[in-house]
Amino acid sequence: MAHPETADSIPVQELDEITVEARNQNLGAEVSTYIPTTKQRNASQTASDLLRHMAIPQIMISADGAICDLSGKNVDVFIDHLPASQDDMKAMRMQDVKKVEYYDFPSDPRFQGKAHVVNFVMQKYEYGGYIKAYGWENTGNAGQASLYSKLQYKRMTFDLATGYFYLNQRHSGADSYEVFRLPQADGTTEVFERNSIQSNGRQRQNLYWPTFKALYSSDKITIQNTLGASFDHTPANSSAGYVEYIPAVSGRIDYNQNSSSRVNSLSYNGYWHFILNDKNSITFSPRYAYSHTNTNSLYSEADAAEFYNAARDNSHQFNGTLTYSHTFGKWGTLNTMLQSAITSNRTSYSGTATTSDNARTCRIGPGVRYSLSKEKFYGLAGFGYQWDRQEYIDYKDDTAAPWIDLSLQYSPNYLHSLRGEFHYSTWTPSSNLRSSAVIQSNPLMSYTGNPGLVSFDSYDAGVNYTYIPNNNFNITAYASTWIVDNRYVYDYVPVGNGILRTIKQPGGGYSQWRYGVYASWRLLDRRLQLSGQLWCTSVHNGAPYNFDKTQLSCVLQATYYLDNWNFSGLYFSPQGYPDGCMVGTWMYRKSSYNLSVAWYNSSWNLQLQLSNFARWNWKSEKGVMHSPFYDKTEQFYSINDHALARLSVTYTFGFGKKIRQEDEASQQHGAGSGILK
Secondary structure, X not given: OOOOOOOOOOOOOOOOOOOOXXXXXXXXXXXXXXXXXXXXHHOOOOHHHHHHXXXXXXXXXXXXXXXXXXXXXXXXXXXXXXXXXXXXXXXXXXXXXXXXXXXXXXXXXXXXXXXEEEEEEEOOOOEEEEEEEEEEEEOOEEEEEEEEEEEEEOOEEEEEEEEEEEEEEOOOEEEEEEEEEEEOOOOOEEEEEEEEEEEEEEEEEEEEOOEEXXXXXXXXXXXXXXXXXXXXXXXXXXXXXXXXXXXXXXXXXXXXXXXXXXXXXXXXXXXXXXXXXXXXXXXXXXXXXXXXXXXXXXXXXXOOOOEEEEEEEEEEEEEEEEEXXXXXXHHOEEEEEEEEEEEEEEEEEEEOXXXXXXXXXXXXXXXXXXXXXXXXXXXXXXXXXXXXXXXXOOEEEEXXXXXXXXXXXXXXXXXXXXXXXXXXXXXXXXXXXXXXXXXXXXXXXXXXXXXXXXXXXXXXXXXXXXXXXXXXXXXXXXXXXXXXXXXXXXXXXXXXXXXXXXXXXXXXXXXXXXXXXXXXXXXXXOOEEEEEEEEEEEEEEOOOOOEEEEEEEEEEEEEEEEOOEEEEEEEEXXXXXXXXXXXXXXXXXXXEEEEEEEEEOOOEEEEEEEEOOOOOOOEEEEEEEEOOOEEEEEXXXXXXXXXXXXXXXXXXXXXXXXXXXXXXXXXXXXXXXXXXX
């Protein structure tokens, strides 16, 4: 007889379906990694678009596409560890982006010691190339069109790009409201206002930039050389209106202001990286730039003299960083570096001032950075010294100061990250602040520089915490401060019957704080994405301006994806911020908003934006400055803050298969001008 079957004593239970979802976002002590979805890639025309769609919690994207961290500090962009510019980011093929990495003080020498880095990791193929055409039109703008072409074969890449830009802007410029307090010989003070009201303005600009880039890349060698030129011509930049004085000395006085400029530049950028063995590497990044600049301006008022000013400048600039990197394995990485920067400016003036300037600035300094990664912790400590030599005609000054970088990050798992940082460095004044020429711009205002300026001290520190529980939600809280010591400031002093703007050092203390929170949330099976940032900025600006300001601001964005379409809304609240630490101007920017709809596939991307569609004035920002003898309020006008419709189109077609997607050829810029401003 067969043995009978024994009944199972364990009751039968039907299990629910289990879905395992890969994480698109991972926090690490040294690097945070984000993987874009297909919808996010297809919906993006540029790298800035892609970052905005991805809503990475450590960074923010401004309305014009600039990338910074939540505290407002610059974030450098790399493509496969090679530096990229705004033009490179426009030319990228979004479908080739595999992942996006975010670093704070990376140890990798290929990032050239940058503090905050976004690195796009791209698809790699065998051979071939592609061409991408990019252009746009918008109301009041004649438009822009650019063409990028690329050919790759084995380990070599050749890249050519040309760009042409034409701007005919009718509503640009500013109204100004000035208050003069002029001491008199009898001990009294004469106070009067001068109001300059613009009735019309026009600007025309032509820009052409050819660029050639050659790249060789192998397992141990990466060499990139970029040679570019830029021809920037503004043949007309004019405005007209009237001036009135209070108390009135006469009726309204008509004024006309015309200016033109031409800047021709040539530049070379190199990047050479050699891996000697598994523990040692050498990186050299040289840059040379030359610029020739001509400027002309003419200001006239009825029944008053004309004020003509012209300047011609030839500038040379060389920068170079040599880095030797050695890794100790589990005991960290040591980077030793030698940095140098040399700038030479020869400038001549004619018109209200007739003089010549010859300025040179040289900075050289060694330094070391040591970084250590231990599972949940990543730390970096850097120290170096900088020797500065500054020359202006017969004036010479030699100074030396250290720099310090400290950063510590703790990530107990891929959900949480806590980071703190501190930095100290000195900043060298540019040559265009040193001129002793006294230039008069209107009947009551003239300006000059200061040959004796020296470097100022800069301290900054920050802390932030990021939490990413899943692919649908993330949040970051942060705080930062920036303190400047021995700063140089614009100082307005009475001279005769007007004001002379000089540059004084040291000015009163300057400090700035910023703290806030950023969050994003994905709903409806990730078809709807909501993100927002709320922050507060507080500033103390000492003598001669003596003010304390606090401003609360926010940014809100919503995006909905539907098949090959996406619909977005973006809102920037009114903002207040300082116009740098050198001036006492507090900028007020009104709110802005836009709605956009886009259709896309793997080759085409069409985008229509409607910005500020309920606003029919041309007002943009307003700057307010108060000092003991002189106050000024400026109301700026711009077509970008008026109701605006913009159509953007990109098309990308390839041939063969790509060997390696690197950063694209982009506009190269020359050396900074030494012309006094």
